[in-house]
Amino acid sequence: MAPQTVPCQYKTGKTLGSGTYAVVKECVHITTGEYFACKVLNKKFLVGREHMVRNEINVLKRVSAGHKNIVSLHDFFETTHNLYLVFDLCTGGELFDRICQRGSYYEKDAAGIVRTVTSAVKYLHDQGIVHRDLKPENILFKSKAEDAELMLADFGLSKVLDEDNFSILTTTCGTPGYMAPEIFRKAGHGKPVDIWAIGVITYFLLCGYTPFDRDSQYEEMQAICAGDYKFEPAEYWAGVSETAKQFVRDCLTIDPTNRPTASQLLDHQWLHTEVDHVDLLP
Numbered sequence: 571m572a573p574q575t576v577p578c579q580y581k582t583g584k585t586l587g588s589g590t591y592a593v594v595k596e597c598v599h600i601t602t603g604e605y606f607a608c609k610v611l612n613k614k615f616l617v618g619r620e621h622m623v624r625n626e627i628n629v630l631k632r633v634s635a636g637h638k639n640i641v642s643l644h645d646f647f648e649t650t651h652n653l654y655l656v657f658d659l660c661t662g663g664e665l666f667d668r669i670c671q672r673g674s675y676y677e678k679d680a681a682g683i684v685r686t687v688t689s690a691v692k693y694l695h696d697q698g699i700v701h702r703d704l705k706p707e708n709i710l711f712k713s714k715a716e717d718a719e720l721m722l723a724d725f726g727l728s729k730v731l732d733e734d735n736f737s738i739l740t741t742t743c744g745t746p747g748y749m750a751p752e753i754f755r756k757a758g759h760g761k762p763v764d765i766w767a768i769g770v771i772t773y774f775l776l777c778g779y780t781p782f783d784r785d786s787q788y789e790e791m792q793a794i795c796a797g798d799y800k801f802e803p804a805e806y807w808a809g810v811s812e813t814a815k816q817f818v819r820d821c822l823t824i825d826p827t828n829r830p831t832a833s834q835l836l837d838h839q840w841l842h843t844e845v846d847h848v849d850l851l852p
């Protein structure tokens with residue numbers, strides 16, 4: 571797909587969110603009236619790597635329609651200063667905000683969310699793509715409905731954007747809370763970092779706070795490298811099953827070579843636990 575040079579086919583509207591490198595705006599295709607989300611990426615972040623970004627965008631375009639829980643890339647174009655990526659519009663907001671609103675999720679609901687996310691991650695891994703930035707801010711709901719489909723966003727480009735740009739990642743984005751220990755050791759990392767992040771997300775869903783939250787980023791990094799977390803305070807974990815805790819422990823295995831793959835995780839007992847149906851009405 572050759573990029574267009576003038577973004578004339580879309581009209582941009584309100585800002586939907588912003589992240590480490592981009593601003594995301596609602597946009598409408600002028601002739602079809604169809605709504606999308608347009609990610610505006612400032613080229614100053616891409617100096618010397620623009621060709622790599624274009625390659626990566628082509629990969630995303632090729633794979634992004636392949637899984638129903640992955641935000642599809644529809645189009646891209648560029649101006650002198652910016653790159654514009656046009657994605658499926660998700661109107662239901664971030665998983666992060668829903669966790670914050672609800673406090674935490676019931677185990678059954680958490681397992682459903684984690685199963686969907688793991689299945690989408692398995693698809694990406696099968697395509698040779700590592701997400702690298704899995705966190706509840708990058709998991710979106712397709713609509714405002716309570717049971718809306720979950721959509722994985724913000725994947726693929728980090729491979730290019732974060733290369734030798736580690737300081738941007740740790741300083742600008744504010745929290746290394748979802749990063750795997752091998753990222754800090756800078757000894758090379760790949761697909762297992764996504765599994766670690768699934769462990770952190772699962773912990774967060776179950777209790778409403780993250781496992782390595784510390785007073786400073788340095789302490790947080792030390793806790794991650796030592797795998798220093800607990801299922802505490804006890805009152806937050808009282809109703810959580812041992813199987814769920816074991817799922818978190820498996821994902822948070824320090825040695826990436828011993829961490830389960832996405833495929834193995836999908837077979838984990840916790841994602842297949844039958845929950846008894848309780849009839850409250852006579």
Ligand code: ADP
Nearest residue numbers: 586587588589590591592594607658659660724
């Ligand atoms: P960054 O790489 O800068 O983190 P993201 O792709 O994560 O950028 O987008 C930043 C925010 O914009 C997201 O956290 C989300 O709130 C919003 N957003 C991103 N993509 C979409 C989309 N397809 N539909 C609706 N909102 C989106």
Ligand code: MG
Nearest residue numbers: 589707708724
């Ligand atoms: Mg993001």
